[in-house]
Amino acid sequence: MDKADILISVQKRYFESIVSGKKSVELRRRAPKISHGSRIWLYCKSPIATVAAVCKLQRIETLPIEEIWERHWHSLAISKPEFDEYLCGRESATALVIQDVELLRNPLHLDAIRSIKINFQPPQFFMHLRDDCALTDRLKLELA
Template identity: 40%
Template sequence: MTDANEILISLKPRHAESIFGGTKTVELRKRRLNVEPGCRIWIYATIPTAAILGYARLDRIEAAPPSQLWKKLGSKTGISREEFEAYFQGCKVAYGLVLADVMEMEAPLPLARIREIIDDFHPPQFYCHLNGARRSMRLSHRKYRPIEKQMSLFA
């Protein structure tokens, strides 16, 4: 996997917890991400968690009018129909990122620690591509469920 195939997204803690708990396998977006299936999606949970919790592999992106996307994937979004409709109000197209191979860190990587390693790190509002051309942040000392030997996150 190349660095271009890794992104970081920010989620509210409840949505991140639902992904790692297995009740949410589809992340919703109002705009299409410029990524391809197979991309590794690192998941940052916003305040009060303020930490990277793990990652998932992008299986595919589904795009459809909101009502059609709900019929197809609604039960996998981890939210109610009312929340879904409120989120996509006024949108003609809804995007569902279908996630697979979810890996949760046993110990979250907190924002303060990330900033010790990468001075100018700011969690993305939408998403950001991770680029190996800058300083690398090694996470090999972290354990995952299921365990993965080594990985790196690039900033």
């Protein structure tokens, strides 16, 4: 597994739940190829359209969906009907168990990101950020 940074897109309500500590597990349909300790940059979707926080991956679990619910329901910040709808037709899901959430000093708005990385489109699932990438360098500057 790669210890590379990734960028994920999350809805505003989930972003707020992660930052407040109510949500410590991010649910995904597909497993990103990352390992323990990888940094996960959080892009809060439109209308906020900003990378405003980062966290670390504590562990990743890909399991049958009912096992994900049994283990993590209290840390998902999602109702059972929403969980079932999101994973409808899937046999398994991935739980990104996160820790050490940190707000950026100066969140990076979509326009600012596009001035650094031309044609940037927020990821639908996730995107790897190379260590030598100008965007990665800029994000690291905003760590407290």
